[in-house]
Amino acid sequence: MxxxxxxxxxxxxxxxxxxxxxxxxxxxxxxxxxxxxxxxxxxxxxxxxxxxxxxxxxxxxxxxxxxxxxxxxxxxxxxxxxxxxxxxxxxxxxxxxxxxxxxxxxxxxxxxxxxxxxxxxxxxxxxxxxxxxxxxxxxxxxxxxxxxxxxxxxxxxxxxxxxxxxSANEFLQSASMQNIAMGGFMGVIIIMAIYNLLLLFIVKDISYLYYVLYIIFLGFNQMLLKGYGLNFITHDKIIINNIILPITRVLFGYSILMFVYEFLQIKSSSKALNWFYAFLFLLYTSALVAVIFGRTHLAYNIISISALTISISLISIGITLYLKGFKPAKYFMFGWTLFFLSIIFSVARNQGLINYNTFTGNIILYGSALELILFSAALADKINFYRRQKTESQLAALTIALENERLITEQNLILENRVNIRTRELIESNQNLSRSIENQKAAQMQLVDTEKMASLGQLTAGIAHEINNPINFVSSNVNPLRLDFIEVFNLIDKYTELEQDPQNEELRTQILQYRNQIDIKYIQEEILTLLEGIEEGASRTKEIVDSLRTFSRTDEQSLKLADINKAVLNTLVILRSTTPTYIAITPVLNKLPPINCYPGKIGQVLINVLTNAIQAIKSKPVHHDENISITTNDHQNYISIEITDTGPGMPAEVKQRIYEPFFTTKDVGEGTGLGLSIVFGIIEKHRGTIDVISEPGQGTSFLIKLPKDLV
The missing domain is CATH 2.60.40.2380 (Immunoglobulin-like)
Known part of the structure; x- marks a missing residue:
């Protein structure tokens, strides 16, 4: 049996x-x-x-x-x-x-x-x-x-x-197609990394640094999986599979966590969420420990578990923050969901739960490419989110400034009436003299505050026009760029169809005709041109916004280290839209050490003095070779700022009164006479000095000295 x-x-x-x-x-x-x-x-x-x-x-x-x-x-x-x-x-x-x-x-x-x-x-x-x-x-x-x-x-x-x-020929063609596909993917990786690295230097947002690391480790991980490490790193597959590849996956996980931590502002969230995030870091760290101790299979299992855990967790966190009002999380949720699905499909494919084919074999590549696009959109949307908030605050500031300007006008009229009344009362009674003086001082202090807001409102009105130009330039490039990409995608689809039926000569002929029809070389050049235009518009917008940051804090109460040269350049950016073309502004900025000061108030000094210089030149009946020079110098105990214009100059009697409140040589309604009075007060607060040199017909020069040891 x-x-x-x-x-x-x-x-x-x-x-x-x-x-x-x-x-x-x-x-x-x-x-x-x-x-x-x-x-x-x-x-x-x-x-x-x-x-x-x-x-x-x-x-x-x-x-x-x-x-x-x-x-x-x-x-x-x-x-x-x-x-x-x-x-x-x-x-x-x-x-x-x-x-x-x-x-x-x-x-x-x-x-x-x-x-x-x-x-x-x-x-x-x-x-x-x-x-x-x-x-x-x-x-x-x-x-x-x-x-x-x-x-x-x-x-x-x-x-x-x-x-x-x-077959031998098919193998060579398949290897070539894989190299082409991988080359295209790595090209996207390199372009995205360089582009976001440039944005990091422009926007100064640490999220871009972690995003660049994420892109680099993603590309390196896919390169190792496709076998390219055998050529560029080592021919020992054991070292690549047991050490380099799992470590790269761990670093890839770290970069994801750091990027999301900054992008979704986890630090400012609840304490429990921060502790949970530390646990996610610990998961990947345990995989790294397993690699160090030679437990490769354990490391891969931990990495798979970590990837699934982190994917589900980050989707949940993104949804929660989006529902709480953090709108930039929208694109992050879409991108991360796609990548999460590609991970699910990849794990299921590796476990034999779904069939292995060309699509499932490259599912991570497809998911990664879409994720990169959506993450880039998320970062751009984050910038727009903060830009909208900034615009809303500027509009509110403009409204307040207009209201304050109205109050100033009314108060000037009221003040004139009060002065007349107080003058008559002085003749009648000396007892009312002190009360009149006190009321006048109170009104002066109120006008100083409203003058600050009025200046900010006038500058904001000019900046609104200045910032609109690059924004319109960026938006006008989007539609032609979209059309170019559609034509390129159509050509790629046709090549994909030819790949499935390589013997179809009729389809090959159609592809060549379509390629000649759309002129692929012209499209490439146009895409690069449109991207350069978008980059230029974004760069110019960023420059304007950075310049406004300093002047949004005119009432700071604590000293800060500041670069005076940078303050000068920021002021020139803000005044660019209000400076006539026939006036040349020449900055000669020598190297200066940072000094303790109130940066917003120093910015107000520069704006007031330069605005007076511009208005003085504009008042001349004829203009020839008009110029304003700004020179900074470093001295042993102080730094100096000298502003010289080619305006009409001032007689001695005017020069003696320029720092008096309400004194002005302008017509009624064109100025309050408080600008240089405020400048003098700010310089006194910094324990510095301001001197003026001016002769009729010889222009005017203001020399400002600020001490280095202000505490």
């Missing part, structure tokens, strides 16, 4: 082997080694020898679409019959997009008992260095002949093994 059961088992095994199909490779073929072509043998300790394997009766059939390996097995053997129907004496067999430590092939020549051993490290002289990144073996089979082959695959990671058999 026992012998009968053994015989029945052997017959059953033979029936399984017999039921397997022969894998025939024709010209132009690229076939996955699916379950109907192979039987499988597990080698948990990796100690089986080929002679024992060839005699083994433990090969069994599997219903999994593609071979699967897990860390408890580590090594599997596949047995299949391969038939070469091509004109070449070999058939390339390749493993793509998997973490494989070793890939070996064994076969016997006819009438020989010795096995031939080939491995993926064997030299392939007919391939260039960019095609040798593929993990593959050229199986020697003469045309129109068949051969039983044994494949040995070793890996420390739970994953599907996508093995493909090609």
């Amino acid at each position: 026992k012998g009968f059961l053994v015989l029945l088992f052997l017959l059953f095994q033979s029936a399984i082997v017999y039921a397997l199909d022969t894998l025939s490779v024709n010209e132009g073929d690229s076939k996955f080694i699916a379950h109907n072509y192979y039987s499988i043998l597990n080698d948990p300790d990796g100690t089986f020898q080929i002679r024992d394997v060839a005699k083994s009766t433990k090969f069994h059939y599997t219903d999994q679409s593609l071979p699967f390996i897990n860390y408890s097995t580590k090594v599997i053997w596949l047995k299949l019959i391969l038939k070469n129907k091509t004109t070449q004496p070999f058939v390339p067999i390749s493993i793509t997009s998997s973490v494989i430590d070793n890939f070996d092939l064994y076969f016997k020549y006819p009438n020989s008992e010795e096995f031939v051993h080939l491995d993926s490290n064997s030299p392939h002289s007919h391939l260039n260095q960019f095609e040798q990144n593929l993990i593959h073996i050229n199986c020697i089979i003469y045309p129109d002949s068949s051969r039983t082959i044994y494949l040995r695959i070793k890996s420390a990671v739970n994953t599907v093994i996508p093995i493909q058999a090609y």
Whole structure:
């Protein structure tokens, strides 16, 4: 009875082997080694020898679409019959997009008992260095002949093994297409990294630094998965798979967490959320520890768990913050959801839950590309979000300034009436003199405050026009850029269709006609031109906004270190829209150390003095070679600012009264006479000095000295 059961088992095994199909490779073929072509043998300790394997009766059939390996097995053997129907004496067999430590092939020549051993490290002289990144073996089979082959695959990671058999020409074309696709992806990675690095220097937002690190590690991780590390880093697959690749994935996780931490402003959120975020960092750190101690399979499992945990957590955090009013989280949620879905599909594919094909094999690439686009949109939307807030505050400030201007006018009229009344009362009674003086001083202090707001309102009105030009320039470039991308996407779709049917000459002709029709070279040049225009508009807008920051704080109560040269340049940006073209402003800014001061008040001094200089030049009936020079110098105990104009100058009697409140040489309604009085008060507060040199017809020069040791 026992012998009968053994015989029945052997017959059953033979029936399984017999039921397997022969894998025939024709010209132009690229076939996955699916379950109907192979039987499988597990080698948990990796100690089986080929002679024992060839005699083994433990090969069994599997219903999994593609071979699967897990860390408890580590090594599997596949047995299949391969038939070469091509004109070449070999058939390339390749493993793509998997973490494989070793890939070996064994076969016997006819009438020989010795096995031939080939491995993926064997030299392939007919391939260039960019095609040798593929993990593959050229199986020697003469045309129109068949051969039983044994494949040995070793890996420390739970994953599907996508093995493909090609014709020689199809293998070269597939390798070339993979290089082209990877080159395009890495091109996008490099462009996005450089572009966001430039934005980092322009916007000064640390989120861009972490986003650039995220882009770099994403590209490096995909490059390693596709096998390019064998060319550019080391030829030892064990080092790449067990050390470099998991460490890169950990660094990729760190960059994601740091980017999201800054972008979603986690620090300002609840304490519980900050503790949870620290736990997410700890997850990836535990994977790094596993790599250091040589527990590679544990590290990969922890990385997979961390990726899923972080993906779900960040989506939840993004939704929560968006519902709380943080609108820039919208694009982040969309982008991260797409990337999360690509991770789910990737894990399911590696676990054999879904079929492996071209789309699922490159799902991370597709998800990453869409994610990069949406994350860039999220960063841009964040800038727009803060810009809208700034615009709203500026509009509110403008409204207040207009109201204050109205109050100033009314108060000037009231003040004149009060002065007349108080003058008459002085004749009648000396007792009312002190009360009149006190009322006048109170009115003067109120007017000083309203003068500050009026100046800010006038500047804001000019800046509103100045900032509108670059914004319109950016928005006008969006539609043509979108049309160009649509035409490029259409061309890519046609090439994708041709890739699926490479023998379709009619489709190839249509693609060439469409390419000539849209003039791809012109589109490339136009896209670059439009992007440069958008960048220029954004840069100019940023310059204007940065210049306004200093002057939005005119009532600071504490001293701060400030660069006076930078304050001068910011002032020139703000006054640019109000300066006539016939006036040349020449800054000569020598190197200065930062000094303690009230930056907003220093900015008000510069604006008031320069505004007076511009108005003085404008009052001249004829203009020739008009100029305002600004010179800064560093001295032992102080720094100096000298502002000289080519205006009409001042007589001695006017020069003696320029710092008096309400004294003005302008017509009624054109000025309050408080500008230089405020300037004098600010310089006194800084324990500095201001001197004026002016002669009729010789222009005017103001020399301001600010001490370095103000505390």
